[in-house]
Amino acid sequence: MAAEKIILLVEDNPDDVALTLRALKKNNIKNMVVVAKDGVEALDYLFGTGQHQGRDPRDKPQLILLDLKLPKVDGLEVLQRLRQDDRTRLLPVVILTSSKEQRDLVEGYSLGANSYIRKPVDFDQFIEAVRQLGLYWMVLNETLDNA
């Protein structure tokens, strides 16, 4: 059996974490979700460094949900670091943020984001966005095998 498909949620706001987990649950998306509370923690998780020292970086998440405004290292910098590293440069990254500012979109896509979604305020719309996102990235989309 294939290893469990993990979602890495990079989000510093505990309310947004709770709401995202609830939206995933409402949509029967039962994958394990690892939460990183800032950019440093996300990079540590992916590269098996710092507080995730010893974690095998070859166990890659199936999908990264990345907020842009993060403490310590912000989302765009996390993305840049991922794309510069051979181990993570092809990982699907979906930016999930409050911003729909043109410069954030341009920078996000320029740095190699696979998708860019603005978190709706309306929770019903948010559930629907997470449903589509989960269906697309966890089921429909073919990603490279962990190698």
Place this chain on the structure above:
Amino acid sequence: MQDSQQAPNEQTLTPTASQMDDLNQEMDSLLYALSHDLRAPLRAIDGFSAALAEDYEQSLAPEAKDYLARIRAAAKRLETYLDALLRASRESRGEIQLEEVDLSALVQTLASAKTSDLAPEAPQREVLWVIAPGLTAWTDLALMRTALAKLVDNAWKFTAKTAQARIEFGCRLENSHKVFFLSDNGPGLNMSYAKPRLFGMFQRLHDDPDLPGLGTGLATARRIVNRLGGRIRGFGQPGQGACFEIVLPEAGTREGA
């Protein structure tokens, strides 16, 4: 008054064009931060209200459910305001590129868009447009288009219930300065209410539920005209239509241009 010996206190009180630009930039970044940072708690308010209503559906009294519905509706309204604020700030941004702009053509295009068969406003309306030809100004095309669009939207909206609606764009001279105006024969303005609030953000001077809008149009028009170094004013009387006037700096007089 002598140009070179302006009273010092007047100099400090009247911001220059570049100071206005700095102020506007500061305002933009403030608006940007506000609209973003306010969305997260708003999402929490709506999300957890929804969770409460759903998870405790059995134990909540109808009154409690009504309160939750009101909280969610208020959160949505606030989101609409935030988005409007962000849009208003975005619309008045952009680098200023001065050129000879045909304002008559701009207004003509805006008018045609309103009356075209493809316009979303149904049913078709009969509006008499009187647009003086060939009026030009040395200004920024994109920003001026947005500002005029707000004035045209405003005139169009307020003449919706006017029989034989008439919207006029023209220019008159005041101390040899061009004063561009857009006037309509709609319900007009009560200046004792309108004067301090006409160009304020989210100010709606009517309580007609049939008229759409959040009250950002004229505020955006003023921000743009201010950025362009000009002045805008509006006046009218109840039952006698409204008129909006724009004075732009003459070519070569804008500081830093």
